[in-house]
Every structure is written in C-alpha cells, then in structure tokens.
Amino acid sequence: MSMRKRTKKLNISMPTNFEHRYHAGYDPVTGQYYGLPKQWEAIIGITSNRRGRRRPMIDPSCITPMEIAEIKTLVRGDLPQQSQKWYSDPRNDLKNYVQIGEGSTGIVVTASQVSTGRKVAVKKMNILKQQRRELLFNEVVIMRDYQHPNVVEMYGSYLVGDELWVLMEYMEGGALTDIITQTRIDESTIATICVQCLLALEYLHSKGVVHRDIKSDSILLTRDGVAKISDFGFCGQLSSTVPQRHSLVGTPYWMSPEVISKLPYGTEADIWSLGIMVIEMINGEPPLFDVQPLQAMKMIRDNPPINTIETANVSPELTSFISLMLVRDVRKRATASQLLRHEFLKKASTPSILCSFMNITRSH
The missing domain is CATH 1.10.510.10 (Transferase(Phosphotransferase) domain 1)
Structure with missing residues (x-):
C-alpha cells in the first residue's frame, strides 16, 4: 500500500452540460441484463417482473435462413474522443452514406466518420421488425465485451428512433x-x-x-x-x-x-x-x-x-x-x-x- 500525504480538500463546482452514459451489460452468472435505459427495456420487452428473475441469456429456438445472410459484420478500434453529443446521435459524426447490403429487418451502409476520417460500416436494424428483439442486445453485448484480433468488434451501438445502429469496421475484403x-x-x-x-x-x-x-x-x-x-x-x-x-x-x-x-x-x-x-x-x-x-x-x-x-x-x-x-x-x-x-x-x-x-x- 502506498502512503500519500493528505492534501487539502478542494471545492469543485457542479458539472455543466453533462449527459449520463449508460453502462449496460449481461451477467452470465445471474442470467440478467443490467444498466439498460428504460427505452431499451421497453423495446426488447424486459419487464420489471422478468428483471427480478434469474434466467439465462436468450436461446433463440429457431434456425437461420437457408439463403446466405444479407447483412454481414463488423468492427475494430477504440471509441473516438469526442463531445457527449456524438454518443447520443451518431448521425452528427457520419456522412456520405452508401448502402452495400439489405436484409429483411435492416440495411448495411458505409459512411465516413467525421471525427476520425475513417470509413466505417453501419448496420441499421429496425427494432420493430425484429421477431426476437432481445437478440439484438445479445449480439451487441457479446461483440462489445469480447475483443480479439480475429473477432470483429463494434465501435459503438446507438438507438436512433426505432432503429438500432451498430458502427463497425468496414471489412473491405x-x-x-x-x-x-x-x-x-x-x-x-x-x-x-x-x-x-x-x-x-x-x-x-x-x-x-x-x-x-x-x-x-x-x-x-x-x-x-x-x-x-x-x-x-x-x-x-x-x-x-x-x-x-x-x-x-x-x-x-x-x-x-x-x-x-x-x-x-x-x-x-x-x-x-x-x-x-x-x-x-x-x-x-x-x-x-x-x-x-x-x-x-x-x-x-x-x-x-x-x-x-x-x-x-x-x-x-x-x-x-x-x-x-x-x-x-x-x-x-x-x-x-x-x-x-x-x-x-x-x-x-x-x-x-x-x-x-x-x-x-x-x-x-
């Protein structure tokens, strides 16, 4: 343990123009999501009763379509240092959209990220069209929490109206x-x-x-x-x-x-x-x-x-x-x-x- 000389307590003013960022996640032991904004809870169908129960991550009892998936992923890198407004609306940081893929519930576009100058892929999914809305959050949590050079990762995920936007590395190959x-x-x-x-x-x-x-x-x-x-x-x-x-x-x-x-x-x-x-x-x-x-x-x-x-x-x-x-x-x-x-x-x-x-x- 290091010993430091106690310094005089300073008076710090209250923060201004502050926007709280949610820190959500999934607990594999309790089987619960935590830290969700209320609008996310409503959208993916998590009620107060369900939050109080111990349950595992959702297992989709379904099979992926036979045709090759139209929407492909994703990303790598650190979130850019920028003002809080970028976190609430990614459209402030993106321009030059070009659609490169389309599926039954969303599209994939490329865009230029203003803050970094790099080209990114953006997966836009209409939440209201998802049969299993909770799976969207499942994917976001896994991609955020597990990072490896051979695992695609997110730059960030955002709720834009009725759409979930996932910013990803543009996989040019x-x-x-x-x-x-x-x-x-x-x-x-x-x-x-x-x-x-x-x-x-x-x-x-x-x-x-x-x-x-x-x-x-x-x-x-x-x-x-x-x-x-x-x-x-x-x-x-x-x-x-x-x-x-x-x-x-x-x-x-x-x-x-x-x-x-x-x-x-x-x-x-x-x-x-x-x-x-x-x-x-x-x-x-x-x-x-x-x-x-x-x-x-x-x-x-x-x-x-x-x-x-x-x-x-x-x-x-x-x-x-x-x-x-x-x-x-x-x-x-x-x-x-x-x-x-x-x-x-x-x-x-x-x-x-x-x-x-x-x-x-x-x-x-």
Whole structure:
C-alpha cells in the first residue's frame, strides 16, 4: 500500500452540460441484463417482473435462413474522443452514406466518420421488425465485451428512433463465401484461414461463448486478408449455472448432430461447424447442400459423417485435420487448442496470401 500525504480538500463546482452514459451489460452468472435505459427495456420487452428473475441469456429456438445472410459484420478500434453529443446521435459524426447490403429487418451502409476520417460500416436494424428483439442486445453485448484480433468488434451501438445502429469496421475484403464460391483455394490458404478462425474460437470458448453459426458467410476479411469471425446474433453464453445449451440454433448444413438432436451441447458444436466449413472451402459448398434442409438435418443426425470431399488431391494431413472435427462423440472431438497444434496447420502462410483471391473475386 502506498502512503500519500493528505492534501487539502478542494471545492469543485457542479458539472455543466453533462449527459449520463449508460453502462449496460449481461451477467452470465445471474442470467440478467443490467444498466439498460428504460427505452431499451421497453423495446426488447424486459419487464420489471422478468428483471427480478434469474434466467439465462436468450436461446433463440429457431434456425437461420437457408439463403446466405444479407447483412454481414463488423468492427475494430477504440471509441473516438469526442463531445457527449456524438454518443447520443451518431448521425452528427457520419456522412456520405452508401448502402452495400439489405436484409429483411435492416440495411448495411458505409459512411465516413467525421471525427476520425475513417470509413466505417453501419448496420441499421429496425427494432420493430425484429421477431426476437432481445437478440439484438445479445449480439451487441457479446461483440462489445469480447475483443480479439480475429473477432470483429463494434465501435459503438446507438438507438436512433426505432432503429438500432451498430458502427463497425468496414471489412473491405468481404466474406469468405465470396471467394470459395468463385474459385478453389489451395491447402496453404485453407490452413491460413483455419489458424485465424481457431485462434478466435479458442479465445471465445475460453470465455464460455458458443458462436453456433460458424460458416464461410460468418468469416469476413480485411483488405490485408485477415480473417475475423462475425455475426454473433445466435451465440450462447455458458456459465457455471448454464454449462450447456439445448436450443436448435444455427444453419442446417453446418449444424452438429448434438445440436440437431437438441442434446446438451457446448463449445464442441463450433468445432463440428468449422469442420464442415473446411469441406466448404475445398468443395465450394458444404456436404448435402443439394438436399432439402430438413432432410439434410435428419441425415446429419442419424448417419456417420459422409466423405464428400470432391477431389483426390486432398493431403493426408488435411484429411486427418477434418476427421478430428467431424467426430460424433463430443468427448472425443478435438478442441480449438488441440487443433492449433495439428500438423496440417504448418502449411499456413501470412494473411496476405488471401489478397490474390480477393482480387479474383473483385474482377468478377
């Protein structure tokens, strides 16, 4: 303990032109949101009775749409130092809007941020059109609280009228889906992407976060080829009181058998999905993609993993790597930390290896 000489107490005037900022969050132990402004509580449907109950983070009992998600994410960096008015209305700090994406409940635009001079992406979601409004706050809390070089992060979130605005890093490289549906990538590139995804998953899993929707469309790229996991709307938070999940959540072709069966599951579900994504990177699409979603889910649930790699040029190392992820017994399925030590990942290069593939995508 340091000893300091007591100084004379100073008279400090009351603050002027002061605006209180809310500090909201989610407590994984009690299962409660805290610090919400009243308007947020009303919008996402949290009543005083519900606030008094212990409940886990909302588990959406639904499945993401079959089509590739129209709205992709996100962000990195510190909130700019600026006056309080910027926090209450982001429109004061943004200009030159250009729409780049559209979904059923919102749009994504790029904009120039006046205070920093940088280009940002803004995800605008109409809250009144959301079937599960509480999921919006779920995504915002997870993205704010967990930061990693390979996890997309928010600059900030704002309530603008009936819309939730999420300011994000502009991911100029686009989604991994754009690359693998237009060209085939080699094993070195696959390994490079896998290393980055596994580093992100290792971090998230260490924090008790299950993403539950890992697929190529959830992997976004910077202009330098750095891969980052995005789209946290369906993630789940594990805790001492909620050590496993049961909800049917995700996109059918990438779902693990235990998720489809609604058995208790944890972070192992993301590893299965990553294994399917690796096959997706090899073939350009996941296994069973020509089968109707519900039929595909039944086949995944009832049958052993199908060897659907469509090329004879896959190395033994890559075959072994995939096999460790597509294990039905979750107790024997490899973890992210174990996979990071696999022989196949020695083929990984620097993220810039993806730049040539992004150029091919742009040319189309």
